[in-house]
Amino acid sequence: MIAKIIIAILALVLAPIAGALISGVDRRVTAWLQSRYGPPILQPLYDVFKLLGKEPMVTNTWQALCAYVYVVGAALSVVLLFTGSDLLLIFFVLTVGAVFLVMGALASPSPYSQVGGQRELLQMLAYEPLLILVFAAIAMVTGSFKVSAVFELKHPMLYDIPLMFIVLGYALTIKLRKSPFDISACHHAHQELVRGVYTEYSGPYLAMIEIAHWYEVILVLGLCALFWSTSVVGMVVLVALTYLAEIIVDNVTARLTWRWMLRSAVGVGVVLTIVNMLWLYAQ
């Protein structure tokens, strides 16, 4: 029990720091791919500290509440993952947080925020079935929805369900707001929707949303790491390769429409899942 509490506190403190460093490296690599020099690795931390020091400004109090619930939801789902809890519970907590982000965006009449909120709902509609399929596949391999059950496996899960890893990669791209799925908001200077779902959040509330995003990045990368649960080196290599692939995909693709996103996400997800499940049965 005490070990679990210590792990929970460590996850709570280290996850956002790791998320910030990952996003700093991301910006640096992206700059390199665009033949620029790029910001310092610690830049995301500077950004968030600056935002925390800004004057709080909200269009209504709902927005502030929504930002708080979003960050709590994201942090709680990371804690649940690292304490080896239930995958479905993690999924539900994550969803509650994400829904509150959209509610906050829809609480203001700004058209950018409204369109961003609607698009964020569509993104959730695309990645949530994928995550559920991945969790169901993990449960078929391990016989339990518990994260801790994954670590009792004798060989990496990637051998059994390689196609589900691709499905998770799809969900990861949508969740990280990377191109071609950065339709509700993105981290680069594309300004079609200003900042989409983030438009009306400002100052400390935007900082909280950024911290929540770091938690989510760690959560999804943590789910990727589960696929090579037998060795720490394997986990790190797998996560690093996955994230590098994300950055490259982000830089070589253009933003696509939400119709294409929904169709391809559900199509790819269902087909790959069926193939992988049949293979698992045949074994």
Next chain:
Amino acid sequence: MFGNMINKGRIKSPWVVHFDCGSCNGCDIEVLACLTPIYDIERFGIINVGNPKHADVLLVTGTVNQRNKHVLKNIYDQMPGPKAVIAIGACGCTGGVFREAYNVVGGVDKVIPVDVYVPGCPARPEAIIDGVVAALEKVKTLLGMTA
């Protein structure tokens, strides 16, 4: 310690929002040139945001006239503090060659307080980057971080 980190963030991450207040587009192109790989202002943590609610520095180009002075004031008011304003180009600084025109109010400082003036017609990208750095120096002295 927390206060120190916030102050460091303020210096290291000035997000700019650019408002074309009736400029001829000469200065606007130079502002956007700062974002290209040649100048790459993201090195200094500067990001061009499209939203005054996320911005720390307001870059204004062009003369202010009777119509758009309300827009300029509105954008300035939407920015959460602490914030800085940089007037870019001869027109933004004083009204330039248009200052005598009947519809022109004058420079940006007739409507909102300006911290740094970047002259030039158009202002060079180097001068604009220097202007942002000068604004940061001003912020540093305000925060008592004279190093």
